[in-house]
Amino acid sequence: MSEHLDLEGWSCPMPLRDHPQVVMGHGGGGALSADLVEHLLLPAYGDDGGVLAQLGDAAVLGINGGRIAMSTDSFVVRPRFFPGGNVGDLAVNGTVNDVAMTGARPLHLAVGMVLEEGLQLAELDVISRTMGRAARRAGVGIVTGDTKVVDSGHGDGVYITTTGIGVIDPGVDLGPHRVRPGDAVIVSGPVALHGIAVMSVREGLEFGSQIETDCAPLNGLVAALLASGTDVHMLRDPTRGGVAATLNEIAKSSRTGVSIEERAVPVPDAVRAACGFLGLDPLYVANEGKLVAFVAPEHAELALATMHAHEFGVGAVRIGTVVEEHPGVVVARTGIGGTRVVDLPLAEQLPRIC
């Protein structure tokens, strides 16, 4: 069908090259997702201005003499309701956070819904009210939308695509170009809660105490960090692919190495137990209310103190440092004193968690 598609250079396993088709991993935020973007979507869209090729979770654009950030995300989480939230607050917070990670103040959201015929209107009502509440909590307005319906058997209740825009104030400049060896790497709280919360209800698992999603809007925390005077170099929310995928992307895009202390990464006991049971590495499990901050070394304490004073940063800890060695590679010092390379996963270990 296409004369252009050349699978040379893709990470995909060999069988895929003979019968190239979309697999779950192409949406998983790992190496397969990166393949799809780099080898198919980018050449197809024909990015000329270089904005798309930045491959951030949001684009930074000049508008009316200032800068805005724009980000879009489609949410297909399964099931739609899980401990601590549903697809509605996920769709609002996920995009609010992607916009906020550029240092922007998120202002407006657009909502596109694809509904499956037969969805209960009462359920749609609950999801939509959750979105309204989440938007108010984050201080953004839902300003426009579109709703389509597909035949029963061609959807999964509701898919929600949210697009957010926000204003980047003068002087704010975050991104991989600002990451330097010596930077402190900080995570804003315990990891892997969202992925495990979704997985537990999907698989009908019980882990003693119920594990809830960490889904939350992070724009207030970002604003507090910027207002504190902390020299923040880069922010990113570790969603699909978890902290491991996020650190890998930053190491590659900033051409620096990242070294973390595995024991320093905060993992709640119940999450660690669930990960052990499921055979998952918490570093690779998705979060929906956490950020990873790269800050100037002399501001690490200020950043931590600022985060600890905020409701969504009370559990913040420093987990590592940017190094000159091994650019593009993330290395973890393990509990027993060894080191291991923390790779970009091929795909999310848990598909459809967001």
Next chain:
Amino acid sequence: MSEHLDLEGWSCPMPLRDHPQVVMGHGGGGALSADLVEHLLLPAYGDDGGVLAQLGDAAVLGINGGRIAMSTDSFVVRPRFFPGGNVGDLAVNGTVNDVAMTGARPLHLAVGMVLEEGLQLAELDVISRTMGRAARRAGVGIVTGDTKVVDSGHGDGVYITTTGIGVIDPGVDLGPHRVRPGDAVIVSGPVALHGIAVMSVREGLEFGSQIETDCAPLNGLVAALLASGTDVHMLRDPTRGGVAATLNEIAKSSRTGVSIEERAVPVPDAVRAACGFLGLDPLYVANEGKLVAFVAPEHAELALATMHAHEFGVGAVRIGTVVEEHPGVVVARTGIGGTRVVDLPLAEQLPRIC
């Protein structure tokens, strides 16, 4: 599940009130769609600023001291390829046009894709390249995106949600508040092509000559109209629900009446024949490359001349006039001299045409 949902005041047929669930018509752009927005989504989102309640196809927002328009649309057309186009150019042009109808210059697009496991990568490549070409043709950049994958049997190949933003230049002021009795109502060319093109391939129909979609970017035509000095009061692209739904929406939101000459509405012979065969009224069939313009009466000729000079307006004709009588109601003078009310359809006659 929801204590809030009250079906009093909905247009939906009685059986739905007992077992309220999503039906195809809720995505059809007619009265059922309006119900969903007015009675469920608006109260749920809790619009406070009044932006969402404008219910236009795009929101007008203040950003950095100027104005921008923002619009989002999800595309679920079935089949994905049809005479003259595919879901890719539809997704680009549909959103470019919604932004342009505010008088804005569309600049940036965000693309969210929900892919179904098993989709051929070669087909995704063709669709994505079509999007890239359509974006270049419209002069917009695809600046950010997101891709999710759902299990086989939970999608339909590819659903695309595009969100566009554009800048509204100072002095440009379009909208229902500017529509006045006496305004000329102009359509930019022959109607009902898109809906019939999609329907013909879906139903395996042959109408002698192949009918192709009219899918096209209209931002250039809008720019030409504004540059011509025409006093344009309002623009809208008659997509789902066709010219009939668009005129009804404008009549209601502007609290004026609209009177059209049915014989003046340009319908190609092949389209009229297909509509007759399928039992469809061309006034209700979707377009993807046409606009309806409301212009000051003394500028009707200037508007027509300007449109005739543009590749996407060569077939422009005046089809009617805004009247003081019957506010909120659209009336057509029929070929035999009678009149009929042109109602808002309950739903699109052809589901999933965009």
